[in-house]
Amino acid sequence: MPRSPLFHQFKRLLHQAHQKNLLTSADSQRSLCFWTRRRFIRTAALTSGGVVATQAIARLRVAQSSTSPNVAIIGGGLAGLNAAYQLQKEGIQAKIYEARGRLGGRMYTQTDVLQTGQYLDFGGTFINSDHEDLLSLVEELDLTLIGLTQTTIEASPFPTTGFYLGKASRTEAEIAESLRPLAQQIAVDADRLDEDFEQYAPLLDQLSVADYLDQHQDKIVEPLIRALINSVIQSEYGVESSQSSALQLIFALPAVEGNTVNLLSNVDEAYTVEGGSGQVIDRLSQKLSGQIQLRKCLTQVATAQTGFQLTFADGDVVTADYVILTVPPAILQNIELAVALPSDFKRFIQAVDLGRNDKLFAQFDEKVWQQADGFVDQLWCDGPFAVVWEATRPRTNMNDGTLVFFYGGEQSEALQTESTRSQGEKALAVLEAFIPESQSASTHQFVRTHWFGEPYTQGAYTNFKPGQLSEFAQFLYYEADDPEERQDVAFGGLVFAGELFSDEYYGYMNGAAQTGRLAADVILRQQ
Numbered sequence: 001m002p003r004s005p006l007f008h009q010f011k012r013l014l015h016q017a018h019q020k021n022l023l024t025s026a027d028s029q030r031s032l033c034f035w036t037r038r039r040f041i042r043t044a045a046l047t048s049g050g051v052v053a054t055q056a057i058a059r060l061r062v063a064q065s066s067t068s069p070n071v072a073i074i075g076g077g078l079a080g081l082n083a084a085y086q087l088q089k090e091g092i093q094a095k096i097y098e099a100r101g102r103l104g105g106r107m108y109t110q111t112d113v114l115q116t117g118q119y120l121d122f123g124g125t126f127i128n129s130d131h132e133d134l135l136s137l138v139e140e141l142d143l144t145l146i147g148l149t150q151t152t153i154e155a156s157p158f159p160t161t162g163f164y165l166g167k168a169s170r171t172e173a174e175i176a177e178s179l180r181p182l183a184q185q186i187a188v189d190a191d192r193l194d195e196d197f198e199q200y201a202p203l204l205d206q207l208s209v210a211d212y213l214d215q216h217q218d219k220i221v222e223p224l225i226r227a228l229i230n231s232v233i234q235s236e237y238g239v240e241s242s243q244s245s246a247l248q249l250i251f252a253l254p255a256v257e258g259n260t261v262n263l264l265s266n267v268d269e270a271y272t273v274e275g276g277s278g279q280v281i282d283r284l285s286q287k288l289s290g291q292i293q294l295r296k297c298l299t300q301v302a303t304a305q306t307g308f309q310l311t312f313a314d315g316d317v318v319t320a321d322y323v324i325l326t327v328p329p330a331i332l333q334n335i336e337l338a339v340a341l342p343s344d345f346k347r348f349i350q351a352v353d354l355g356r357n358d359k360l361f362a363q364f365d366e367k368v369w370q371q372a373d374g375f376v377d378q379l380w381c382d383g384p385f386a387v388v389w390e391a392t393r394p395r396t397n398m399n400d401g402t403l404v405f406f407y408g409g410e411q412s413e414a415l416q417t418e419s420t421r422s423q424g425e426k427a428l429a430v431l432e433a434f435i436p437e438s439q440s441a442s443t444h445q446f447v448r449t450h451w452f453g454e455p456y457t458q459g460a461y462t463n464f465k466p467g468q469l470s471e472f473a474q475f476l477y478y479e480a481d482d483p484e485e486r487q488d489v490a491f492g493g494l495v496f497a498g499e500l501f502s503d504e505y506y507g508y509m510n511g512a513a514q515t516g517r518l519a520a521d522v523i524l525r526q527q
Contacts (some may be wrong), residue, residue: 017442019072033291040247041220041503043197046475054229068092071523072310072318074298074335077105078509079497081284082137083324083514084291091525094324096288097296097312098247099456103264103285107509109276112444114363116401119276120391122359125511126269131510133517134280141283145275162375164434165224165382169373175228181219182229188249200513201247205470209241227382235386236353236461237507243409245466253274277509297456300323302338307493322493324519326512329353329500330458339494348472352500354459360405360448362424368437371383381432384411401489403431412452422442437498461507463501476503477518485516487524495519 071087076098084094090334102108106123113120125144127134140144163170174408189328192200207215220226233241273279274448285292297313307321325332332349368388370376379388384407391402405427407415415423424446431438451460464472478487487503489496497519502511 002175009091009190011343015166016283022385030441040201040251041473041476041478044201044470048509063400067319069316069523069527070307071095071322071324072097072308072320073324075105075498075499076294077116077326078107078284078512079279079326079516079519080324080512081095081227081281082133082154083326083497083520084288085284086517086520087523088288088291092523093291095311095318095320096292097298098292098294099297099327099331101294103292103294104127104173104278104281105512106451106461107277107281107512110280111276113437113447114443116363117394118402119278120361121272123451124277125272127271127273129268129270130238130352131505131508131513133513136508137280137284137513138273141280141287143279143283145271146274147271148269152510156316158370158372158374158376158378160377162379162434164430165228166377167175167433169434170224172314175224177226178221179228182213182216182225183223185216185219193250194503195213196339205245205247206467208466209244209246211307211466212246212249213241223419224382228380231380231382231386231408234406234411235314235357235406238357238408238460239463240413243355243465245464245469248464263392277357279447294381296472298327298335298510300336300338301494302336307340315334320493322495324495324522324523326497326516328457328498331456341491341494345471345475345491346455348475352462352464352468352472354457354461355409355463356452357408357460358412358415358451360385360415360420360424360427360446361425362403362405362443362444363400363445364403364438364440365400366437367399368441369403369431371435372394379431381430384430386411388431408418408460415448416450418452420446423448424425430469462506473502476506477515478499478503479518489515490507490519490522493523493526495522 050310069092071092071094073084073094073096076096076443080096080098084096087094097355098237104123107121108123109119109121111117111119116196124147127138134146136211159172161172163175165175189204190199193204205305209229213220213229230241233239233244233248239242295314295318298310300309300311300324302309302311304319306334307319308323310318310320310323312318323333327335329349329352337346369379369390377389381387385405386408387406389406391404394402418426421444428442429437430443433504451457475489476489477489478485480486489501492517496513497515499506499508499511501514502508506512
């Protein structure tokens with residue numbers, strides 16, 4: 001699924017708020033800590049001693065053979081395909097088993113839906129500039145990136161972002177000013193995390209974002225700030241703020257030194273793939289021709305004499321020396337794992353789940369949102385959707401356009417309660433209140449996604465509930481040059497991959513690409 005532009009914009013607002021705080025603070029030399037996901041996962045795993053335990057299990061060996069190992073990969077999304085691709089480059093021909101009748105999982109591009117020749121990413125869209133695995137794949141597969149920061153957005157005379165909160169238009173400067181007190185509190189708590197991780201990390205992780213906001217209600221100067229943050233959490237994690245660890249809000253903090261504010265998080269949604277992200281899947285499947293079987297739903301993995309036995313819903317049984325499981329958590333929970341696994345890991349795969357996010361696409365004859373009272377890039381809203389952006393933005397030669405209305409959490413659930421046309425008209429009515437010409441410019445053609453209802457996905461992307469980041473940090477991949485510091489998610493010859501298991505990139509397409517590569521590397525190191 002996509003990460004929305006909303007979260008990047010939210011971080012920019014935090015920057016403005018922090019900068020204003022620094023300019024008015026007597027302690028102008030105060031340095032604010034920057035916490036990335038990777039830094040947290042690494043620190044939490046070391047604190048719990050999880051790295052040692054995971055590595056000890058990961059170094060178990062299966063029976064060695066002079067011939068190429070038999071590798072079975074379950075799941076034909078990006079993680080599974082990239083694992084097979086990396087193994088193929090080293091001479092190992094893995095077999096991929098995909099339950100659907102198509103490949104790609106949550107990377108799914110449709111063409112000619114609302115308009116002939118138009119492509120729409122129903123799933124993942126944006127690529128950050130630090131998504132090295134995915135960027136490398138795009139280059140290797142001879143695909144073309146569209147640089148969103150290179151478009152006409154920067155040159156436009158119109159506002160980049162619109163805000164429609166509390167049924168009223170607000171300026172970015174107003175939002176930043178209202179956000180100042182809460183932004184300062186987030187900075188203070190990030191510093192506490194830096195000073196004494198063992199004391200403060202569990203305390204913050206046990207809180208939901210809603211709990212955190214309740215504790216600091218005095219820092220929320222008007223209700224729209226709380227509504228805005230809830231929209232951020234809905235958009236970014238697909239849940240309500242009561243279902244997200246407060247640490248996932250701390251991860252938004254920028255780095256500040258003296259009076260200088262630096263954007264180090266690199267959540268910039270810098271690129272999309274020309275033709276849609278599904279092009280990556282198409283090119284990988286071409287590379288892996290003859291190695292893929294569709295409509296193969298795994299029901300059981302069991303230990304065999306020299307490896308594993310896999311049983312499928314159609315009755316087929318195959319054996320493998322190594323197995324890489326790359327399916328989403330809800331699907332993983334329904335596979336019988338008749339394999340010795342740590343009890344904590346079993347609890348992890350049962351506890352963690354995907355949030356709910358969906359898109360509603362609306363076609364317009366004219367880009368009426370590009371005006372002085374509108375927006376060029378995106379519009380924030382506090383209901384019934386979280387954020388709107390232009391799907392056709394990179395294609396600047398088009399007079400008409402398509403907007404994406406992005407829903408999260410309870411919004412996504414409500415989206416499915418009525419027909420696509422009915423929900424599309426509701427979204428248009430909200431947009432009309434912000435831009436009066438919207439109704440007349442619309443073609444009233446709509447299409448929506450329903451990822452939770454997709455039987456082999458059942459959600460959008462990973463969310464960690466309160467307490468889960470601290471408890472399960474040891475079961476996420478961590479890359480390190482020192483083998484003793486490296487953290488894999490492997491138990492003998494049973495290896496796991498998918499965005500769920502990425503330390504830095506869970507929830508992103510790059511998390512799938514990264515963990516697919518790392519899963520392949522686990523097997524390659526054992527040869």
